[in-house]
Amino acid sequence: MNPALSELGRIYPPERLLVQPGQLVPYESDALTAFRARPLAVVLPETTDEVVQTIGWCARHKVPYVARGSGTSLSGGSLPVEGGLVIGLNRMNKLLRLDPAERVAVVQPGFINLEVSNAAAPYGLYYAPDPSSQPVSTIGGNLAFNSGGAHCLKYGMTSNHVLGAKVVLPTGEIVELGSQSLEGVGPDWLGLFVGSEGLMGIAVEVTLRLLPKPEKYHTVLAAYDSLEKAGNAVAAVVASGLLPGAMEIMDHLAIEAAEAAVKAGYPMDARALLIVELEGEAPEVEAEARHLGDVIAASGAYEVRVARDADERAKIWKGRKAAFSAVGRLSPDYLVQDGVVPRSKLGQALLEIERLSQQYGLRVANVFHAGDGNLHPLILYDGKVKGQLEQAEALAGEILKLCVSLGGSITGEHGVGMEKKAYMPAMFSQADLALMRRIRRAVDPDELANRGKMFPHSEAPALTPHGPHPLEKAGVIWRE
Amino acid sequence: MNPALSELGRIYPPERLLVQPGQLVPYESDALTAFRARPLAVVLPETTDEVVQTIGWCARHKVPYVARGSGTSLSGGSLPVEGGLVIGLNRMNKLLRLDPAERVAVVQPGFINLEVSNAAAPYGLYYAPDPSSQPVSTIGGNLAFNSGGAHCLKYGMTSNHVLGAKVVLPTGEIVELGSQSLEGVGPDWLGLFVGSEGLMGIAVEVTLRLLPKPEKYHTVLAAYDSLEKAGNAVAAVVASGLLPGAMEIMDHLAIEAAEAAVKAGYPMDARALLIVELEGEAPEVEAEARHLGDVIAASGAYEVRVARDADERAKIWKGRKAAFSAVGRLSPDYLVQDGVVPRSKLGQALLEIERLSQQYGLRVANVFHAGDGNLHPLILYDGKVKGQLEQAEALAGEILKLCVSLGGSITGEHGVGMEKKAYMPAMFSQADLALMRRIRRAVDPDELANRGKMFPHSEAPALTPHGPHPLEKAGVIWRE
Incomplete structure (x- = not known):
């Protein structure tokens, strides 16, 4: 073992310092499956002191590192850089x-x-x-x-x-x-x-x-014959002064997928479903429910259901929560996108996504946090058809640019990570990015912490082909 | 005029470049009256471009500057440093x-x-x-x-x-x-x-x-025979799940002052008054009002009034809003303090402030945003009595330390400014402060923007006695 890794071995017992290729495999990727990179090693600290010592080791040897929990990042945020260190925090779980x-x-x-x-x-x-x-x-x-x-x-x-x-x-x-x-x-x-x-x-x-915990929930499922009407209903609810706990929209393709997967009992002829949930103390929720009923009635829904008990509520949510994975039934592969538009621009954004979907000849299922203007288009493609992945990625890029042009954001909740750093200049000026970078360097002078994420002109070595690592250049890097 | 000021004269016409002592006087202090400092000059930009040019001038000549609006800062945040530039923004008011x-x-x-x-x-x-x-x-x-x-x-x-x-x-x-x-x-x-x-x-x-704008307000005034009961009522309202628009407490001394000043019709025998205001859409406010009525009834209030119309609401708020200035009727001078404690520690904080008040022999009136745990103790003193100002300041310091020891903050809304920078180490570690300072320098390498505020070991020259200014040392500073 090389001298630098031996130092790590003085911090960690062997079962918490992973260096064998077989042990490293689970840490080479995260939920964004398009990227892979082999770390130098994985450490599994159990105390703050071990974290401090590990950071000190990284600083001394100029080894970039990424802290990682369960690796569910959809933007590649928990990916290591090639030859960097993964600090797995799952044992610090108290x-x-x-x-x-x-x-x-x-x-x-x-x-x-x-x-x-x-x-x-x-x-x-x-x-x-x-x-x-x-x-x-x-x-x-x-x-x-x-x-x-x-x-x-x-x-x-x-x-x-x-x-x-x-x-x-x-x-x-x-x-x-x-x-x-x-x-x-x-x-x-x-x-x-x-x-x-x-x-x-x-x-x-x-x-x-x-x-x-809210004393009471009031969950409404409203079916519409167009996405636009569902979008306008969201605007009407907000304009009424109500602030629901959740407001979600699913389009026809998402409904079809969810229904096939979990049989939520959704109206299958709907072009769009709106789920609105009120929550809080019983007297207020009851007053709000009457108010919401009036707004939904005026919104052009052709069918409205109200969950009568916890089971019916669970069923409504089961369909929504299953929608992402259920789309896998409709298509061999799909990309999940994550963008934001101002709430008032929802209708316009959905129309434009439909146009792009036709232009690219790829189906797009829409599931989104409508109240926040946070879109999650699922772009369906077949990875076995040559060029379709690239087409799907290009379509995803167009959707992000659309979000920015409407005054929104390239990510609502999945983050920039590896996946979206190329889009940062679409949203931020050179001065904006320079400021962020200066602040980043004030906190991390060597830019070691999760190197290669967020910033478009990354300080990280290219993930592939494998670039030489500083420790490798210094002749101390560990190789099998 | 010195060459550096002549450069400013190329950016601003004479009526927007103030250099005469008489013109500078209004800019020598703000609402924290304990401090004064004479700026080099005051400029009054009307455009973003003028602001950019001014900042460029300051950077070239290393002149510290402060941007200023109406100068209402209660922490000395809009004070200039001696010989620095004031950038008055009142003309950029579109x-x-x-x-x-x-x-x-x-x-x-x-x-x-x-x-x-x-x-x-x-x-x-x-x-x-x-x-x-x-x-x-x-x-x-x-x-x-x-x-x-x-x-x-x-x-x-x-x-x-x-x-x-x-x-x-x-x-x-x-x-x-x-x-x-x-x-x-x-x-x-x-x-x-x-x-x-x-x-x-x-x-x-x-x-x-x-x-x-809220469709409806519901304003309740509840009188208690102890501060503790009023404090507990606040906790009970929060625990009930209600989220009022405002929850304010005034103690006996504040009530007395407000009543003398504006005749709000407050119950004069109360040891504490609680004002709770619900706001929102009519149906929800009505439901919440019934809920709130139950909570207040159980809280031990001996008198409860509900504003029946906008006039009665205005009267209740008039007393509260007049309380600060009204305290001037009870005492020749007073200090307004601003600290925060976790809401659950309100009762403990108030008891301790009462003990400190007795220990120092200075009356303290309490007016506060109870829902936030934001205390505004008004410390009454007589500046003509030798040593009383110093005693009042020492008492104010003890109250701030009390807030920190209870897990709160040295300021809720007035800021650190000049007034509280000495207390920053009571709240932040050296590592915390070093991080802040590094980020500040990443944004402002020469630490010119509002130099001398917030950080305890200030980069600013002492306000008094007048230290030499960089421009003065360079022989270019303007003097009358």
Whole structure:
């Protein structure tokens, strides 16, 4: 073993320092399957001190690193760079504190999202951000990518639910960002860390805000004969002053897929389905439900169903949550895209996506967080047909450019990662990007933390073909 | 005139380049009256280009500068450094765009807070953050200090209502931070600017989020025979799941002062008054009002009044809003303090403040945004009694340390500015402060933008006695 890796061996016992090719395979990719890269090694720290020592090792040897939880990133955010280090945080998965009176939970970064709500349930509390990956994704990864979910319309994304974080900076220093009080001092330093995609350090303790579990839900499924009417219904609900917990739209293709997969009982002739869910204390929800009923009645829905109990509610959501994977039944392959448009531009965006779909001759299923203007077009293609993947990627790019041109964003919740860094200049000026880069370097002078992500002109060596690694050039890199 | 000032004279006509001592006097201080400093000059730009040219001039000559709106900062945030430049933005006061459909207003930094709501009123919209200074304070200053107000409980501070800002960086580059879409990319760069107290550049265009004006208000005034009961009532309202627009507490001394000043008709025998205001669509407010009635009835209030119309509502708020200035009737002088404690620690904090008040022999009136845990103790003293100001300041310091020890913050909405930078190490570690400083320098390498504020070991020359200015050392400084 080379001298540098031997040093790591003094921090970690062999079972937590993975160097054999077979051990590295699971860490070579994440949920964005288009990319692969072989790391130098994987370490599995169990304490903050081990994280600090590891960061120190990386700094001394100038080895880029990526912190990784469950690897569910859809933008390649948890990919290593070739020859870099993976810091797997799944063993730092303790619930450190749960205070029902203060309504906070303090967890380690490897703690699973859904487990926060499970731990809080006996006190009538829950953790609001609900990415679809919540049964497996970790809080550390949720922070890095500022994860959202269907129920983020009312209460916001991860950044709205993180009160504080203890962070190991790329310099090895430990800082405390944020506080439990509702009003902070100066700039939002914590907000600079949340969503920074691992470029500004590693959170080792995270303080989360818990909310009282809604006493009552009121879940409405409305069927429309056009996507446009469903989109306009969303605008009408917002204009009415109501703030639902979730507002989701599925188009015909998504309905078909979901129905085939889980038999949610959706109206199969609908061109678009709108799911609206109110949540809160019973008296308010009842008043809001009457109000919502009037708005939906006026919106041109040809069929409206209201869940009468928890089972009916679960069935409505089952279809929605299954929609992504269900699309796999309609097509051998698909790309999930993630873009945002101002809510008022939803109808225009959907029409344009339909036009692009026809132009490219590729089907696009639309499932989206309509209340946020967060689109998730699923682009269906067949990887076995030569050129179709490239066509699908080109179509995805056109959709992102459309989002930007409508005043929106290239990502709502999946992040930039590897996948979208080429689109950053479509959204940000050279001065914007230069500012971000200067701040990044102020935090991480050697740009080691999750090198190669987010910034278009990446400091990372090309993933393929394998470029020489600094340790390799120095003759110390480990090879089998 | 010296050569450096002559250069400024090529940017500004004489009426917008103030250099005479008499012209400079209004810019020597702000609403924190304890500090004064004489600037080199004051410029009054009317365009973004003039701001860029001015920043360039400052960078070339290494002259520190402060951007200033109406000078209402209570922490000395808009004070110049001795010999520095004041960039007065009151002439950049245009409403650039108001889009009722998108619910946004785009304004220049010198636009007055209350004028945003006035401009939006014909469309049934308003701008939510309502600092007491709102009839005079500017949006630029509100951004710099992330201003709050009584009605920020439900909808948050300025940072929650700013969607974007065009900023002239200290390097002279122009960047666009934030976006109109609800979900952004990467870290919260805009959040880094909002609340940065002028240290990271000058906003020249600000995009604000407008909200629909509440259809209905429900304003309750509850009287208690102890502060503790009022504090517990706040906790009970929050625990009930209700989210009022505002929840304010005044103690006996504040009640007495307000009543003497504006005859609000408050119950004079109360030891504490709680004001709770619900706001929103009529059906929901009515349902919530019944719910709130039950909570208040169970909270031990000995008298409960509900405003029956807009006049009664206005009367209740008139007393609350007059409380600060009304305290001037009870005492020749007073200090306004601004600290935050976790909401659950309110009762403990108030007991401790009472103990400190007795220990120092100085009366303390308490007026506060109870829902946020944001305390505004008013420390009464007589400046003509030798040593009393110092005692009052020492007491204020003890209250801030108390807030930090309870897990809160040294400022809720007034900012750090000059006044509180000495307390920063009580709240932040050396590593925390070093990180902030590195980021500040990444944005402003020469630390010219609002030099001397926020950071405890300030880069600014001492305000008094007058230290030599770089331009003076270079023999080019202007003197009368």
